[in-house]
Amino acid sequence: IQPLKTGDDSRLAQIVSRRTTHLGTKHSRRSCPARLVFSTEQPIPSDDILPGTSLMDMQLSDEHRALSARSREFCEQVLQPLELTVEENQGLPKSEMPALKAAVLDWGFAAINHSQEDGGAGYSLFEQTLINEQMGRATNGLWSCVWQPPICLRDATAAQKLKYLKPCCSGEFRGCFAITEPGAGSDPRQVKTNARESGNGFVINGDKWFVTSFGASQFIIVHAHVDDDPDKPTLFLVDRNTKGVQHVRSPH
Numbered sequence: 001i002q003p004l005k006t007g008d009d010s011r012l013a014q015i016v017s018r019r020t021t022h023l024g025t026k027h028s029r030r031s032c033p034a035r036l037v038f039s040t041e042q043p044i045p046s047d048d049i050l051p052g053t054s055l056m057d058m059q060l061s062d063e064h065r066a067l068s069a070r071s072r073e074f075c076e077q078v079l080q081p082l083e084l085t086v087e088e089n090q091g092l093p094k095s096e097m098p099a100l101k102a103a104v105l106d107w108g109f110a111a112i113n114h115s116q117e118d119g120g121a122g123y124s125l126f127e128q129t130l131i132n133e134q135m136g137r138a139t140n141g142l143w144s145c146v147w148q149p150p151i152c153l154r155d156a157t158a159a160q161k162l163k164y165l166k167p168c169c170s171g172e173f174r175g176c177f178a179i180t181e182p183g184a185g186s187d188p189r190q191v192k193t194n195a196r197e198s199g200n201g202f203v204i205n206g207d208k209w210f211v212t213s214f215g216a217s218q219f220i221i222v223h224a225h226v227d228d229d230p231d232k233p234t235l236f237l238v239d240r241n242t243k244g245v246q247h248v249r250s251p252h
Contacts, residue, residue, distance in 0.1 A: 064130060071109070071134035078103045079138035079145070086140040101171050104146055109135075111169035113148045118161055119169030120149075144213075150175050150221055152235060164219060164237060175237075176217040178208040188223060188233060195224040195234060202226070204236060204244075214240075215250060 060068070078100065086092050092100070104110050112128050114120025123131065128148075135143040149168035153175075156165055167173035184190035193206020204224050211220065219239050226232035238245065 060130075064127070067127060068130045068134060070107070071131045072137070074103075074107050074109060075134050075137050078107070079135065079142040082142055083139050086142065092142075092145070100145055105171065109146050110171055111147065111149055113151055114154060114165070114169055118154065119166045147171060147174065150177065152221065156237075160237060167218075173219065174213065174217045175219050175221055176211050176213045177223070178211045178220050179223040180210045181206065181208055189230040191223060191225055191230070191233075192228075193222065193224040194228045195226050195236065197226075202236065204238070214247065220245070 082092065082096060082100070085096065108121055109131065111118075111120035112123045112131055114122075116122035131146075132143070135146050147168070149165060153161065153165040153168065164173060164175065168175060178193075179188060179191070181191055181193065183192065191206075193204065193208065195202040195204045204222060206222075206224060208222070214220070217240060219237055222236045222238050224234055224236060226234050
């Protein structure tokens, strides 16, 4: 198939038509993607508007404006004063971490992406966006100090939440993702790390790259394929000090 020029709809229709005919589709032309231009002279009746699809009110509520303002205030008072410190020390000194952690908790910005039942702040996705918009004003990755535990832990078992999620929400624990490999990145089906059942658990074998925040984490969320089957992708919670977990190197 030759590359298409922008707007070359007839060429696209011919290609799709030939492909669908080859696949045995009886109504190949009817199933082709069509280009439509609308310039209706007769108004569409209001009764024909689907409920819930009318124009969205883009104005922030008073509560949302207050949340955004408070988030900006936190960034300016807590995060931005640390920018130069991070720059001069090639990272945030450990001596600064207790005060920063206390500030996140005091301001109510701990685990904004998890429910209150699980120990988080219970903000909606839109409210999280308002908060992160302001936290992103800080440079040197300081926004990440306002911790947001892995969202996949929302679906963990009660025992897993007690061991991993709740300590993450309170700032005691941190987890990292191990997904990318030498030959697999944006397509996780190419992952070669495998997990095979052994006794009452699984044995994991594989090589992971770009495991962000490994040095600051207590556990790893490992993406592996059970029995080398890409149709069995599974996330395993692996404690950092588990025997057989080898830290090869980290960039400096």
